[in-house]
Amino acid sequence: MKLAARWLGLTLLFLSILVFLAWLLGRVLSDRFLWSQYLSWLPSILSVPVAVLLWMLAAALHRLGRRPSKPRAFGLWGTGVCLAVAMLHFALVELRLHHLPLPPRPTSPHLRILHWNVTAIQRLHQVRDPLLAQHADIAILVNPHSDVGWAAFPEAVGPDFRVISSAGFVIASRLPVLRYGVAWLGLQGLPPETESSLPRRHGWTDPGRAMYLELDTRAAFGRTSVIWAIDLPSEPKLSRWKIAHDAAAIIASYRGTEIVIRENGTIEGVPSAGFPPPDVVVGDFNMTRGSAAMRSMLPGMRHAFDEAGAGYAATWPRYGYRTPIPLIHVDHLWVSPNTTALRYEIVDPGFGFHRMQVGDVVPGGTPLRGAR
Structure with a gap:
């Protein structure tokens, strides 16, 4: 014995x-x-x-x-x-348990950003209701591919929001968007003979995409604010280190068409000089918090959770995959050295495969950035 x-x-x-x-x-x-x-x-x-x-x-x-x-x-x-x-x-x-409980939403001027991968949502109200409940200044939705009737989305969220849809991103902003640009990253997928780990067949390719927006936050901050939104491939067999380095190089060399929205509402396409330096970067990176690849892609930036979050923070899978709770933090919000995160929270919207992330940020002493 x-x-x-x-x-x-x-x-x-x-x-x-x-x-x-x-x-x-x-x-x-x-x-x-x-x-x-x-x-x-x-x-x-x-x-x-x-x-x-x-x-x-x-x-x-x-x-x-x-x-x-x-x-x-x-x-x-x-x-x-x-x-x-x-x-x-x-x-x-x-977990940063010593920072619990999270403070309430700031009362001083700030920018509230919502980011949510809306994959697998089937009804328009399943997007609208969780979005409006967070009272965000700007909502960035990714992968709006399900048939929820996106044409009716601007009316559903109401006249307070300006809605932009481009390259798999849907933006709903209470603040004027001065300009934006999008880039398909063209990331290499699996070879044709390789079977995907995801429920697809062979050689599946998700090229990835990125978007930048410049918001008119001059009334609150005395300057404009630039946000990047990034969506990277989910295929587990792809090297995250290579994805991050390839995506960073493509974004750095990007030259395309920028959409400028004038004060009178007219829209003009002009040659883009590239992605402007970001104040905030959000996205479904399909990398974990603390990822070396993600840090190398965004040098000098800080994760909002490490600055203003606390508690259990994972965004995927919200349901399914035989897990009672989300296990991996794949959706992220980063702030630049010139920006401070005041609050960061993962929210269960009640629908979809991903939880949403909501962050409150303020500038950290940068000079005025003029809009084009």
Whole structure:
């Protein structure tokens, strides 16, 4: 009996160490390599508790068995210390529990941004009602491909919003949009002979896309505000590091047509000089928070959650995939060094595969940026 308990305890300890090391490698190496990106997707809310539970069972079985040797005892308690550090990291860095509860919405002038991937939504009211409930200044909706009657969307959200639809983005803004541009990123998909991990066949390609908008926030901030919206491929077999570097290079070299909206409401297409420097970047990156690839794509920018969020923050899957809660934070909001996030929250809209993200931001002392 004691011998069986001893060997079962060793097995459980080995499994605990294995889960912990996989989680740790994912956090350290992130998505710099194709193989490590899969480890970086291991959700802490599952990995850390599972490793701790296995360790606790191993410790209990060691107490039932013979007194362990010094090396075995060192391994057991050394693993326990590592797991305690992992739990602290999860609680204080990934959950930021010491910043709960979140403050209420600011009362001073600010810009409230809503971003939501509306994939799989089937009714117009399922988009309208959650959107209006957040009282956003600008709502950025991605993947409006389902048949919800998008032609009626401007009337559904009301006259307070100006609606723009382009390249798989739908923008509803209470503030005047001075100009915008869109770029298909042309990212390389899977080879034709390669089977996708997603429910498609072979050689599926999602080229990715990006959009920039300049909002007239001069009345509140004394300057305009530039937002980038980005949507990157979801295929798990594609290297996130390569996607991020290719997307950054394409955006940096972009030259296309910019849509300028004049004060009298006339619209003019002019040659674009490229994406202007962003104050805020939002999007479904299909990368986890803390992604090395995402940080390399947006150098100098800060994640709004790390600055103004707290609690459990994951956006996908909102439902389905046999998970009771979302497991991965794939939708993100970043702020520039010249912008400050006051509040960041993940909201369950009640519909669709993704939760929405809502952020309140203010400028951080940049000079006036004039609109064209």
